[in-house]
Amino acid sequence: MRFKKQKRHRKIVRFYKACFGFREPFKVLCDGTFVHHLLVNRITPASTALSNVLGANVKVFTTRCVLAELKSLGESYAESFEVARDLMIARCDHEKRHSAVSCIMEVVGDKNTEHFFVATQDADLRKNCQQVPGVPVVFGLRNALLLETPSVSQRQFVKFTEEDRSHMSELEFKMLEKIEKGMDEDENEPQNVETAMLSNVKGGGKGIEEKDKAQFKRKKPKGPNPLSCKKRKHAEAPHSGPTRVNDDSNSMTRSRSTKRKRSHKNKESASTST
Numbered sequence: 001m002r003f004k005k006q007k008r009h010r011k012i013v014r015f016y017k018a019c020f021g022f023r024e025p026f027k028v029l030c031d032g033t034f035v036h037h038l039l040v041n042r043i044t045p046a047s048t049a050l051s052n053v054l055g056a057n058v059k060v061f062t063t064r065c066v067l068a069e070l071k072s073l074g075e076s077y078a079e080s081f082e083v084a085r086d087l088m089i090a091r092c093d094h095e096k097r098h099s100a101v102s103c104i105m106e107v108v109g110d111k112n113t114e115h116f117f118v119a120t121q122d123a124d125l126r127k128n129c130q131q132v133p134g135v136p137v138v139f140g141l142r143n144a145l146l147l148e149t150p151s152v153s154q155r156q157f158v159k160f161t162e163e164d165r166s167h168m169s170e171l172e173f174k175m176l177e178k179i180e181k182g183m184d185e186d187e188n189e190p191q192n193v194e195t196a197m198l199s200n201v202k203g204g205g206k207g208i209e210e211k212d213k214a215q216f217k218r219k220k221p222k223g224p225n226p227l228s229c230k231k232r233k234h235a236e237a238p239h240s241g242p243t244r245v246n247d248d249s250n251s252m253t254r255s256r257s258t259k260r261k262r263s264h265k266n267k268e269s270a271s272t273s274t
Helices: 002-020 032-040 046-054 064-072 075-085 100-108 123-131 152-166 170-188 193-201 249-257 265-273
Strands: 026-030 058-062 116-119 137-141 144-147
Touching: 002 046, 002 144, 026 046, 026 100, 032 046, 032 064, 032 075, 032 137, 046 058, 046 116, 046 137, 046 144, 064 075, 064 100, 100 116, 100 123, 123 137, 123 152
Parallel strands: 026 058, 026 116, 116 137
Antiparallel strands: 137 144
């Protein structure tokens, strides 16, 4: 049950953030009945209880007229008066004391430009806030705090504003007419001197010739950057033994080509003697 309540509260808060521009930290405007309800049911501190309901940090406000009303109620509301006096004061500009309902409604105004959440236990104030677009209401039920769902009038207001945004305004329509008239006048005007000369040179206004058109060359794929490539290593043939290197190439060819010739004279003389 608690999870469902938190989910419903998050959905309501998203509605006011998306449609009316509410931003964190949220501002909560309390009256005397709400402060007294918190004390009787021991829902303290008020800032943490309200932040749990709204899912964000809050700033709690009240008005001077609410403080004066609590003070006039006597000793039974003395503790509530002391707690409310520590809250931040929202400016109401009332020289004489007004009722809490009328004071809060004047602070909220017709559009709730300050984006206040109104926290109250007064049934009349709750009904009045539901008639004003963009005024969410927080109320207490025993030891729990609840966020009231948006009223039908508030949802209709959001629907009408979205339809108005989709349509063109009178000012935009007049500007569009002026632009169309200017385009029609430009089409009826004669050509400039430069355009006329170009048309005569190019062949009577037939357009730009093919040779005058920009010719784009296709880029061919380039090879790799030689500086970024490794140098190739030449494979050396294996040597069986040490080789003798001569300075002159001619001497090498001669030594290989010349062979030792043996003389057969001694062999012939030995054979004859025997």
